[in-house]
Amino acid sequence: MKLSAIIKRAGVSELDASDATVTGFAIDHRKVAPGTVFGAFRGAKFNAEDFIPAAIEAGAVAIVARTEAAVEGALHIASDEPRKTFAQLAAQFFTPVPQTIVAVTGTNGKTSTAEMTRQIWRMCGERAASIGTLGVTTPDGSVSTGLTTPDIVTFLSNMSGLAREGVSHVAYEASSHGLSQFRNEGLSVTAGAFTNFSRDHLDYHGTMDEYFAAKMRLFGEVVDEGAPAVIYRGGDDSDWTCRAIEHASARQLQVLTVGEQGEFLRLAAREVTQLGQTLTVEHDGQTRIVKLPLIGAYQAANALVSAGLALATGADTAMVFDAIGRLQPVRGRLERAVIAASGAPVYVDYAHTPDALEAAIIALRPHVDEANGGKLVVVFGAGGDRDTGKRAPMGEVASRTADRVIVTDDNPRGENAAEIRAQVLSGAGENASEIGGRQDAIAAAIAQAGPNDIILIAGKGHEEGQIIGSGETMRVLPFNDVQVARECAAGVVS
Ligand SMILES: Nc1ncnc2c1ncn2[C@@H]1O[C@H](COP(=O)(O)OP(=O)(O)OP(=O)(O)O)[C@@H](O)[C@H]1O
Ligand SMILES: [Mg+2]
Numbered sequence: 153m154k155l156s157a158i159i160k161r162a163g164v165s166e167l168d169a170s171d172a173t174v175t176g177f178a179i180d181h182r183k184v185a186p187g188t189v190f191g192a193f194r195g196a197k198f199n200a201e202d203f204i205p206a207a208i209e210a211g212a213v214a215i216v217a218r219t220e221a222a223v224e225g226a227l228h229i230a231s232d233e234p235r236k237t238f239a240q241l242a243a244q245f246f247t248p249v250p251q252t253i254v255a256v257t258g259t260n261g262k263t264s265t266a267e268m269t270r271q272i273w274r275m276c277g278e279r280a281a282s283i284g285t286l287g288v289t290t291p292d293g294s295v296s297t298g299l300t301t302p303d304i305v306t307f308l309s310n311m312s313g314l315a316r317e318g319v320s321h322v323a324y325e326a327s328s329h330g331l332s333q334f335r336n337e338g339l340s341v342t343a344g345a346f347t348n349f350s351r352d353h354l355d356y357h358g359t360m361d362e363y364f365a366a367k368m369r370l371f372g373e374v375v376d377e378g379a380p381a382v383i384y385r386g387g388d389d390s391d392w393t394c395r396a397i398e399h400a401s402a403r404q405l406q407v408l409t410v411g412e413q414g415e416f417l418r419l420a421a422r423e424v425t426q427l428g429q430t431l432t433v434e435h436d437g438q439t440r441i442v443k444l445p446l447i448g449a450y451q452a453a454n455a456l457v458s459a460g461l462a463l464a465t466g467a468d469t470a471m472v473f474d475a476i477g478r479l480q481p482v483r484g485r486l487e488r489a490v491i492a493a494s495g496a497p498v499y500v501d502y503a504h505t506p507d508a509l510e511a512a513i514i515a516l517r518p519h520v521d522e523a524n525g526g527k528l529v530v531v532f533g534a535g536g537d538r539d540t541g542k543r544a545p546m547g548e549v550a551s552r553t554a555d556r557v558i559v560t561d562d563n564p565r566g567e568n569a570a571e572i573r574a575q576v577l578s579g580a581g582e583n584a585s586e587i588g589g590r591q592d593a594i595a596a597a598i599a600q601a602g603p604n605d606i607i608l609i610a611g612k613g614h615e616e617g618q619i620i621g622s623g624e625t626m627r628v629l630p631f632n633d634v635q636v637a638r639e640c641a642a643g644v645v646s
Contacts, residue, residue: 153245155189155214155227162240164231172213172227177242177305186211189229189245191238191304192221216241235334239304243338246308248315250281253339254461255326257370258347258384261454262325264482265347268458269323275475276467281314283307284325286483286614291319295483304335311339323461326374329356332366337374343464344375344405345382345457349392364392371400380464381405384457385413408464410456416463417456422449424518427488427497431455431476435469442476447499448486448515455479484613486515489637496601498641500633502613504535504562506545509610513553516606526604527555531597532611533590534576536567537622543572544579554608557584560593562611566622590618590631595640609633 155172175187181203184190190207192200192215201221208215214227216238221228231237243249256265263284270289273280282289288296288310302310307324314322326344330336349364371381381400385393400407408416420439421432428445431452444455455476462472481487484502491497497519503512513530520526530550534543550557559576561569573586587593597607612618617628 158189158241158244159229161244162237164229164237164240174213174245177238177245177308178207178212179238179303179305181207181210184210184212186213188212189214189216189238189241190226191215191234191242192217193235193238194218233334235304236337239308239334239338241338242304242308246312249308249311249339250315250319250322252278252321252342252465253311254321254323254343254345254465255336255341255370255374256323256345256347256457256461257326257328257331257367258345259350261347261450261457262327264451264454264485265345265457265461266323266325267482268455268479269461270321271479272458272462272472272475273321273323273465273467275478276462276471278321278467279319280321280323281319282323282325283310288314290314290317302330302335304338307336308338321465323458326367326370328363328366331369331374341375341379343380343382343461344370344400345384345461346370346393346396346400347384347454347457348386349390349396364395368396368399371396371405372403375405377404379405380408380461382408382410382416382457382460382464384453385409385411386453387412389413406464408460410460411453414456417460419452419456422452426519426521433473435463440473442473444476444479446479446481446486447488447519448512450511450515451486484615484634486512487613487634489609489634490641492598492601492607492641494601494605495603496598496605496607498598498607498609498637500609500613500637502611502615503532504611506542506549509546510549510553512608512610513550516608517553520606521604524604525602526606527602528553528606528608529556529558529597529601530554530608530610531558531560531590531593532576532609533560533562533569534572534611535562536565536569536572538565540575543575547576547579547584548581551579551581551584555583558593558597559584559586560590561588561618562590563615563619565619565626590633591636591640594633594636598637598640607637609637 177189179191184207190212208225215223216229219230256262266282266284270280270282279291410417412419418434423430487500489498489500501512503509520528618631
């Protein structure tokens with residue numbers, strides 16, 4: 153494709169470009185080949201403007217950078233927002249893209265909502281994919297990992313790769329980092345969704361207002377003009393939700409609220425069952441009752457946002473409600489791994505902070521049959537070489553909210569596993585015990601569980617390995633909580 157055509161279509165510059173042919177886009181100078189457009193951005197760690205000469209040496213035909221950057225020997229596409237301009241240019245090159253693309257933002261629930269949206273579309277007969285922290289999930293449900301926070305080039309090339317495989321619908325996770333760095337845009341986004349907002353990532357964004365503003369770029373700039381904006385409104389509506397609605401309204405988006413206080417999809421009632429929940433939902437003047445096979449109030453919230461996105465992008469109403477009743481768990485998010493021989497269900501969740509651990513336990517609590525002696529048992533540990541301050545609070549939260557606590561190993565990394573366990577235990581009470589090996593701990597919890605108990609294995613979620621050691625001695629042992637739980641329940645290991 154000619155550089156002049158790309159610049160014209162992106163409408164980013166009045167430059168009279170040369171007739172050079174563009175062969176690719178790169179933000180890493182080591183990936184520059186003859187014909188590449190190179191994006192030179194100033195990041196927190198290094199300044200890619202330093203690599204402009206190397207990129208030109210390697211054959212870059214154009215450099216997207218600040219006006220102040222020194223560019224000699226290639227076209228300088230100058231911009232106050234080089235990342236944004238680069239995204240707009242690259243999007244002209246990576247074509248075709250799926251027809252229907254939706255983006256999900258919010259503090260929690262992005263991955264889950266994107267993945268549930270994929271599942272609903274699929275059950276409505278569409279070829280759909282999702283992109284998020286878990287990787288790219290394709291229509292057959294297979295996941296390719298390795299691009300958890302894709303850069304703009306990976307993101308756009310993934311999109312066109314999916315389109316070439318016949319994928320027509322994609323739901324992606326728009327994180328605040330991705331939004332503030334223009335990493336997931338440039339193409340037409342049919343609809344956007346906002347799940348919720350709370351304290352997180354302030355180390356990066358500085359203040360809550362800046363963090364929120366980053367998220368609001370989704371409604372303010374990324375989605376198409378007049379696009380549907382699906383916004384979750386729970387029972388305890390926060391100011392942030394109202395502000396999100398204001399942002400979307402200010403750009404004349406089609407605001408569709410879902411949840412207890414939603415107007416588009418109103419959650420009129422939610423009743424907990426042993427392995428799921430029954431939702432009474434009002435939509436378009438009709439009341440529908442649907443049995444969601446997932447537990448936890450927040451999974452119902454995510455399912456409603458996903459249903460809102462599917463409906464907003466033209467899916468059939470009856471099929472969408474039917475699909476909610478057949479949603480599969482998102483990997484490592486309150487995922488039921490197995491039901492033990494005793495009858496106790498075993499859940500895996502990647503909660504690895506005190507707050508998340510408490511949220512997961514609270515989500516499970518209503519499902520415990522306490523009247524018949526049911527107990528909630530939690531198995532978890534804390535990772536090594538990371539935030540030591542959270543260890544005792546995790547022990548405290550687990551002890552306070554669960555009935556029995558088994559403290560075990562997470563990813564010890566370079567630390568002594570027994571010392572990490574001791575730190576977790578220092579915050580825990582008398583209902584806590586210690587079992588070192590993670591497999592032994594899971595096996596013990598399953599072997600000891602009564603018929604009305606529920607077991608939660610927290611901390612590692614979808615992870616496939618256990619990291620032991622650091623530096624040269626680091627090893628990753630194959631370990632997946634879901635698989636280990638199944639093997640323990642089947643008596644394969646004990
Ligand atoms: N709607 C929700 N409201 C509150 N908490 C939620 C919600 N959805 C998920 N969570 C919590 O957040 C955890 C992560 O969920 P998920 O991976 O879907 O979120 P995410 O926004 O993609 O997170 P990340 O920013 O880490 O990628 C869940 O295990 C659960 O504890
Ligand atoms: Mg995520």
